[in-house]
Amino acid sequence: MFYDSDVLIWVFRGNAKAARLIDQDIDRSLSVVSFMELLQGAADKREMRLIKDFIKECAIAVLPLTENIGHRASIYMEEFGLSSGLRVADALIAATAAENHLRLCTGDNRHFRPIRDLDISMFRP
Numbered sequence: 001m002f003y004d005s006d007v008l009i010w011v012f013r014g015n016a017k018a019a020r021l022i023d024q025d026i027d028r029s030l031s032v033v034s035f036m037e038l039l040q041g042a043a044d045k046r047e048m049r050l051i052k053d054f055i056k057e058c059a060i061a062v063l064p065l066t067e068n069i070g071h072r073a074s075i076y077m078e079e080f081g082l083s084s085g086l087r088v089a090d091a092l093i094a095a096t097a098a099e100n101h102l103r104l105c106t107g108d109n110r111h112f113r114p115i116r117d118l119d120i121s122m123f124r125p
Contacts, residue, residue: 011054033089034093
């Protein structure tokens with residue numbers, strides 16, 4: 001499963017359902033953009049270390065951006081930026097999932113919904 005940052009935020013907040021979801025998954029991944037969003041939300045260096053340790057201990061692969069991902073994300077922005085409120089980070093996350101043929105697990109599919117080549121799994125905390 002390819003996780004949006006909001007699912008991991010639920011884990012960090014102590015949500016047992018989110019923790020079970022990740023624990024039961026074998027192939028875990030997220031975009032480097034989601035990883036940076038998690039780091040951006042850290043209050044201090046200790047929280048940053050906890051985030052990095054969690055990603056490592058859970059063997060969550062952090063997928064890099066590529067030229068194809070950037071190209072696909074820019075197309076998503078042109079097609080859906082105005083109509084759905086798609087933002088740059090979400091376009092990059094969606095493009096990473098689509099380019100890698102991964103199912104995106106998110107708690108908020110509002111911006112992702114119009115992207116037809118995206119396989120979405122909704123998470124409800």
